[in-house]
Amino acid sequence: MSARVNMRPANKNTLLKVVILGDGGVGKSCLMNRFVSNHFDEHSFHTIGVEFLNKDIEIDNENYTLQIWDTAGQERFKTLRTPFYRGSDICMLTYAIDDKSSFRNMNMWKNEFLYYADIKENTYFPFIVVGNKSDVLVEEREVSQLELETWCNENGIASCIETSAKSASNVQEAFKMAVQHWLRAEIRADRTECTYSDTVDLNKKQSDSRSSCCTGASED
Amino acid sequence: MDENIPDEVLEIFTQDGVLLTTAPAAYIPYINTVGTLSIVEYPNSNLTRCVEWKPIDVTIDSDMQDQEWQVVNTIAKRHRSLSGNFPVEVGHRSKYLKINMNEIKSFRVTTKNQKLAFRDGKGDCICTFVFQHGNCDGLVAVLKGIHKTVVSRRDKHLYCIADDIKNPERQQLDKSFAELNLFQEHSSDYVWKFVKNFQNRPYETTMEAFSKITDIVYRSPDHRLLDNEVNDILNRSLEAIEGNTTTHSHDEYEVVAHVPKLPERKDYPRGRPLSLEQWKALQDHDGQVEDIDAVKLVIFRGGISPNVRKEVWKYLLDYHKWDYANNEQQNLIKQRNEEYFIMKLQWRSMTKIQEDNFTDYRERKSLIEKDVNRTDRVMDYFAGENNPNLQVLFDILMTYAMYNFDLGYVQGMSDLLSPILYLMDNEVEAFWCFVGFMNKVCSNFDVDQAGMKEQLQHLQTLTAFIDPEFSNYLYKHDSANMFFCFRWLLVWFKRELSQQDVMRLWEVLWTGLPCQNFHLLICVAILDTEKNILMENNYGFTEILKHINDLSGNIDISAIISKAEGMYNQIIAAEHLTDSVRFIIGLPMLGNAIIDSKEASPDLSDLAPCSTNGEVDEASYESAISNSFL
Numbered sequence: 001m002s003a004r005v006n007m008r009p010a011n012k013n014t015l016l017k018v019v020i021l022g023d024g025g026v027g028k029s030c031l032m033n034r035f036v037s038n039h040f041d042e043h044s045f046h047t048i049g050v051e052f053l054n055k056d057i058e059i060d061n062e063n064y065t066l067q068i069w070d071t072a073g074q075e076r077f078k079t080l081r082t083p084f085y086r087g088s089d090i091c092m093l094t095y096a097i098d099d100k101s102s103f104r105n106m107n108m109w110k111n112e113f114l115y116y117a118d119i120k121e122n123t124y125f126p127f128i129v130v131g132n133k134s135d136v137l138v139e140e141r142e143v144s145q146l147e148l149e150t151w152c153n154e155n156g157i158a159s160c161i162e163t164s165a166k167s168a169s170n171v172q173e174a175f176k177m178a179v180q181h182w183l184r185a186e187i188r189a190d191r192t193e194c195t196y197s198d199t200v201d202l203n204k205k206q207s208d209s210r211s212s213c214c215t216g217a218s219e220d
Numbered sequence: 221m222d223e224n225i226p227d228e229v230l231e232i233f234t235q236d237g238v239l240l241t242t243a244p245a246a247y248i249p250y251i252n253t254v255g256t257l258s259i260v261e262y263p264n265s266n267l268t269r270c271v272e273w274k275p276i277d278v279t280i281d282s283d284m285q286d287q288e289w290q291v292v293n294t295i296a297k298r299h300r301s302l303s304g305n306f307p308v309e310v311g312h313r314s315k316y317l318k319i320n321m322n323e324i325k326s327f328r329v330t331t332k333n334q335k336l337a338f339r340d341g342k343g344d345c346i347c348t349f350v351f352q353h354g355n356c357d358g359l360v361a362v363l364k365g366i367h368k369t370v371v372s373r374r375d376k377h378l379y380c381i382a383d384d385i386k387n388p389e390r391q392q393l394d395k396s397f398a399e400l401n402l403f404q405e406h407s408s409d410y411v412w413k414f415v416k417n418f419q420n421r422p423y424e425t426t427m428e429a430f431s432k433i434t435d436i437v438y439r440s441p442d443h444r445l446l447d448n449e450v451n452d453i454l455n456r457s458l459e460a461i462e463g464n465t466t467t468h469s470h471d472e473y474e475v476v477a478h479v480p481k482l483p484e485r486k487d488y489p490r491g492r493p494l495s496l497e498q499w500k501a502l503q504d505h506d507g508q509v510e511d512i513d514a515v516k517l518v519i520f521r522g523g524i525s526p527n528v529r530k531e532v533w534k535y536l537l538d539y540h541k542w543d544y545a546n547n548e549q550q551n552l553i554k555q556r557n558e559e560y561f562i563m564k565l566q567w568r569s570m571t572k573i574q575e576d577n578f579t580d581y582r583e584r585k586s587l588i589e590k591d592v593n594r595t596d597r598v599m600d601y602f603a604g605e606n607n608p609n610l611q612v613l614f615d616i617l618m619t620y621a622m623y624n625f626d627l628g629y630v631q632g633m634s635d636l637l638s639p640i641l642y643l644m645d646n647e648v649e650a651f652w653c654f655v656g657f658m659n660k661v662c663s664n665f666d667v668d669q670a671g672m673k674e675q676l677q678h679l680q681t682l683t684a685f686i687d688p689e690f691s692n693y694l695y696k697h698d699s700a701n702m703f704f705c706f707r708w709l710l711v712w713f714k715r716e717l718s719q720q721d722v723m724r725l726w727e728v729l730w731t732g733l734p735c736q737n738f739h740l741l742i743c744v745a746i747l748d749t750e751k752n753i754l755m756e757n758n759y760g761f762t763e764i765l766k767h768i769n770d771l772s773g774n775i776d777i778s779a780i781i782s783k784a785e786g787m788y789n790q791i792i793a794a795e796h797l798t799d800s801v802r803f804i805i806g807l808p809m810l811g812n813a814i815i816d817s818k819e820a821s822p823d824l825s826d827l828a829p830c831s832t833n834g835e836v837d838e839a840s841y842e843s844a845i846s847n848s849f850l
Contacts, residue, residue: 024631025590043597046590046631048715049706051769052762067762074587074631079669080706101583 013056013065016182017087018175019117021109022094023102024073027132030165031094032070035175040166047072050084059179066175082116090126090178091117096133097162100142103131103151110155126185128178129160135167230261232269233362237353240273240317242337242345247317250275257349259321259362269321269366271338273349319346321366326380333357333811357811480796482686488785490778491521496528507546509535520733523724530643536730537640537656539649560648563622564615588617588629595634599719601642613641616651623655630665633658635711639723660730664710675709676702678804679740685794685801686744686787690751698761704768705743712739713775721777728781734788736806745784746775 020028029047033039036055052069069088071081085091091113095102110127119125131148145162152160159181163170238257240250255275262268325341333355337348349356360379363369368382494515502515509515515532524532534540539556540549567581575582592614596602602609616637621628637654644650663671679702684691694700707715712729714722729739750771754764791801799809 024587025594043594045635045715046594048632048635048710050703050765052766072631076630076665076667077669080672080703083703099586101586 013063015065015067016089016179017067017069018090018092018178019069019071019085019088019113020092020094021071021113022073023096023099023105023109026073026094026096026099026102027165028073028094029070031092031130031132031163031171031174032068034165034168034171036068038168040168042166049077050081055175057175057179059176064179066179078112082112085113085117088113088117090128090182092128092130092174092178093157094130094132095143097131097143098133098136098140103143103147106151107155124185124188126178126182127155127157127159128174128181129157130174131160131162132165134162134169135164228262228264230263231258232261232366233259233359235351235353235356235359236276237351238273239350239352240347241335241350242348243317244347247347250317254352257359259359259366271319271321271324273317273347317347324381326372326378327360327363328375328378329356329360330377333360336360361811480794482790483793485783485786485790488782488789490782491518493522493525494518494528494532495525499528499532507549508544509542512542516731516733520728520731524727529723529727533640533643533653533727534649536727537653538659539652539656556652557648560619560651564619566622567618584621584629585618587631588614588621588634591629591631591634592617596638596642596719599638599642602638609641612647612650613637616641616647616654619651620654620658624658624662627658627662627665632665632711635714636661639714639719639726642719643723657726657730661712672706672709675737675740676705678737679705679709679743681800682740682744682791682804683747685798686791687748687751690747690755693751693755694764697759697764699764704761704765705747707769708743708746709739713742713777716772716775717777718773721775725777725781734785735792737804738784738788740804741784741787742780745780745787746771748783748787749780 020032022028024046029044029051030040032053033041033044036053047070050069050071052067055066055068057064057066069084071077071084091110093106093109093113095106097103106129113119114125117125129148129152131143131145148160148162152158159177161170161174161177163174165171234256235258236256237254239252239254240247241252243251253275255273258272258274260270260272262270319338323340323346324338326339326343328337328339329335330337331350334351335348336351336356336359338346340346351359363379363381369379370382372378372380498518499515502511503509515535519532519536535542541552544552570578570581575585592610595613601607602613613634617629617634620633636657637650640653640657641647641650644653663674666672680691680694680700683694683702691700694702712722713725717725725742729742732738735741750767753759754767757763759767788805791797791805792807797807799811802809
């Protein structure tokens, strides 16, 4: 994936595949819809199967097309969800700040992603952690900002943000942050990797390699 | 025909009443003798597998010669016996006609599947058997289980045997075939990979492999769809085979770019919905419905009028019994009412501490809560904050989780319940109708999603049969896994249709007419309507997924049901109807394909409500009877 920056002709869009993961009901689809169409529907359906939307954005005078993939959150649908992880450029791990268990499950989501996205071992992958529903009342909050930052530090994730798809707070920022984070990871990869393939093999076989860019990840 | 007799023998298949009609010179004295045909395995020998035939007097007492008695007796006891069912007399085996499986390269089945000739690699006949009891379908099924077989394109009676599946030499080839399977995501270039393997393979095994290639080419109705380069390789290889082999191969192996056409699709206009008057007329004075088939046929043709829908759904969903008189029905209702509240009380009486100590339960409850809050909230029935119907939706799903604890709650269930609750507007009735619906579709919610995967695979098989050109397009665009139909299948088009349309479609599908898995034909019909857009725009997997997801709200369901019915009638009238398709739509199989037998039996028993199938069933039953006494 690292080759894409260099391959990109001037003034052309870079297509980035963003996968949003997290427990059912944390607001994955709502984040996507708020970002893409600035629309929010509190009672929108839960996602069945897999959906995606495209959105063009400009960051630091560069044009990007984000292809945002949204999947069903229930464990049951794992086998039909995971094939879509491959070829991702960015992974957005989400939880709801009024739902502690969705926060705890981020470990599971992160591991599932690394396993099925076929991320090479010891490579850095741009994760961004999004705590959604920041509009909830203080007394309903179950995950503090400090807990979020601690978890990210423990897991070697540099980007995190609290958002509200409902009140449109920080949603654009979250995606922008994700792209910037991806860019930094690209630059870092270019520095560390002297040689890399010039082509992206989209059909490459899934391997069993687990990546572990996280340090000191706890089980819970 | 090896004389070396190993001591351990495993019988894989045995059939009595098999007449030897053509045989190698040494066995000419046995010609026109009745005997027992077996497939045996010698685990300790390099013979491995043989076809064996022994004259009848070796195993059966002479007083059993009365033909008719023998037919009844032996069929009942020994037809399709498996290994270990009866002792094998090792000492006599040297007298048997024994053909090493490796020598058999093809077999030809004729005379209403009663005659089977084994052929060697040159296409010469090794021996011929006539099956006096029934037919050779059982044997053919076993042979197909052991070997990869392909029906010759030139001669539909000829089955060509490819190498043994376990043979390592074949693994490369098998691998490329595995890529035709679902969820192997590299199928786009399967023809290429196949051709590469094909070129690397030694000539000795080329011919069998070639028959496989013809099968693939056969799936591509149009030469233009194959790359020119691939075409060239296939043609060159064909020429090589023609130049180097006897005339048999020329006759039997040929690249045929022609696909057997389905009969023309006819129009099946939709009928009028079942009316209240019709419904009343179909019930006798005691409330029993006598002609269930007639009711279902009317519903299949036109659905149910809204003013009688609520009543009839209870029957379609097995809450009410068609053949119960009024008082029996009342008893059943009473009983189910009590049962419901017992189950509801089970979770309602859970204390806070119990809940805290029961993570699974808590998670289940929390997911139901979340999903209930986002199910059909645009409908008036579920709209607004604190809508009491949401509580009922929640209660039913929670109670269902107690009713079926193993399944619990899976996303999609609330979609299936919502129209039922809306129509019933009664908690207990909605619950039991939901149970009836879930019984029909519970495999959609398997933990390992096996039911969904199987349906996607079946959908792919049907698409390939009905529309090979489109199926080929999907293969070439990484979309043969049919994943884009996932949502359609999981909640039976609930997310694609309006409430009224989905109710109409569901009642049509619940009739089980005209065949099982008719919902898959609905999928094929929708895809047929969209395929030109997909193909003209050269859409790949993501674009197809997007297009299909965006179809929601733009499907003319009446037209689609008509088209699907037309497709069904095309399929059953097709001369080349394959067993894999027969299996999916619930027709009895003819033994031309091996399908997991443990799955096959329940599906075949499901045929009962389907009148068309009933006829076929009866016909095949009749022919089986007459075959037995020829």
